[in-house]
Amino acid sequence: MAKLNAAAVLPLCVVLAFLAGQSAAGRYYSDPVQNKVRTEVEKAIAYNPSVGPALVRLVFHDCWVNGCDGSVLLDKTPTDGTNTEKKAVQNIGLAGFEVIDTIKQKVGVATSCADILVFAGRDAADILSAGNIFYTLTGGRKDGVSSSASFADANLPAPTFGVDALKNNFAAPGHGFTTEELVVLSGAHSIGVAHLSSYQDRLGADATPIDPDFQAALIKVTPPDLLKKGQNPTVPNNARDASSAFRKDAAYDPVALGVNPKRGVLDNSYYHNNLVNKVLFESDWVLRTDGEAAGKLQEYRDNATAWNLDFIDAMKKLSGLRAQGKTLEIRKNCRLTNQQYYY
Ligand code: HEM
Missing domain, CATH: 1.10.520.10 (Peroxidase; domain 1)
Structure with a gap:
């Protein structure tokens, strides 16, 4: 059998380590x-x-x-x-x-x-x-x-919570999460969908600040009156994941905003969206009104890796x-x- 030298073994190890991470082989x-x-x-x-x-x-x-x-x-x-x-x-x-x-x-x-x-x-x-x-x-x-x-x-927490209610909810006994962790975990709203009833309070004239184009696009696809007719449709949490027509109406250009345009990705796009008032829930937007939380919104917008790492830590803590x-x-x-x- 041929002897393996160190130069040959190293790339082999890299390949094997890679394969060990492949779930298709059931070895994740x-x-x-x-x-x-x-x-x-x-x-x-x-x-x-x-x-x-x-x-x-x-x-x-x-x-x-x-x-x-x-x-x-x-x-x-x-x-x-x-x-x-x-x-x-x-x-x-x-x-x-x-x-x-x-x-x-x-x-x-x-x-x-x-x-x-x-x-x-x-x-x-x-x-x-x-x-x-x-x-x-x-x-x-x-x-x-x-x-x-x-x-x-x-x-x-409810999507209509103000920032103090959110902070109290996260810090409460049995939870024990910081304001930073509240901001980190809210980034999960870069994915998924929400029902009209969860963001209807953002569609009125007296809503907490919301970008007017984004608001008009939401009203167009999910008119609040639908609720009175017993309908409760959904929209994507992230304008990035909406149709091209919605993105146009909402004046949402992911690339101009510095967001990866690929739909459905769990990433720091939520922070880019929030800082231009294009998020669905009041509980998202109000993070802008707290000094510490607002600083974190900017940090995670500007540093995708920092968000990934902090999200990992917060999810591990949550799962524990x-x-x-x-x-x-x-x-x-x-x-x-x-x-x-x-x-
Ligand atoms: C900070 C307080 C939070 C509030 C007030 C909140 C509220 C909501 C609401 C109202 C929806 C939409 C439900 C619907 O209408 O169908 C939603 C969706 C979602 N939330 Fe949150 N959430 C919060 C935190 C979190 C956290 C900590 C996570 C995960 C770590 C999370 C992950 C998600 C995901 C992934 C969806 C989309 C689900 C789907 O598409 O099936 N949220 N959230």
Whole structure:
């Protein structure tokens, strides 16, 4: 057999290290469970790209309410009946549940729904950011047995929140997030969609400052009167991801703004948009009114890498919020508790 010299071994190692990161071969992580999650998330996003943002949002909406305990996935519990977190006003549009169900089928009973959820959200963030946002996570989370719509609404921030309410919500016991982390995590609104009801307050004459062309473009595609007719359509969170016609109406030129024009990418474009008043929610815009938050908006607009790194840290911290419930288990079915009664 031919001897390998050092000059030949080094490039070989580089190639092998590269291959080790290729999920197609099922070798993305050293943990086989996390590899299975990864494979399923890739398939799900390839089939339906809107699932990617939904999985990222699920991490926030699960971990913010009683810690990362999979409670957002429950359809029914012994104490809450069917009035679970899914029914909360602030959980409008939540999706991705079928992907979690499919993954649960693949990984089996030993892995908690809470672990699956944070792994899937992590993989979605990696895929949507083209590998710029990647972090490692360990397992061991357990699933809760309660899930209350009103408790979720009491804990999740509303898009109509002012900056003090947002800061208090992030700093609250059980959360413990700084103003900087609030600004960092809000950057997730570079992806996904929102319902008209979530930004209707931005379409009136007395709205918090919003670019007039952007506002007119929103009113054109989603006239607020639709709500009275029982319709609640969606638009992309990011003008970058809207149709060319919308971008023209909104005078939104990603290139002129310094934004990568590729649609659907999780990146720092949110900060470019916010600083020209082209963001959907009041809770996005109000970050401009706080000295510290405004400074961070500028920093992340100007330094994409700094945002990637800080977003990684904040998502890891979010995914590590401990489950608060007294009774914890590993659910067999992510939508149902294992027992009908708990003593
Ligand atoms: C700071 C407070 C936040 C508020 C007030 C807020 C509010 C909202 C609202 C109202 C929507 C649209 C829901 C709809 O109408 O369908 C939304 C979408 C979304 N949010 Fe947030 N959010 C916040 C923070 C976060 C955080 C921390 C993350 C993730 C780390 C996040 C990720 C997302 C994503 C990815 C979407 C799009 C989901 C999809 O397309 O399925 N948000 N958010």
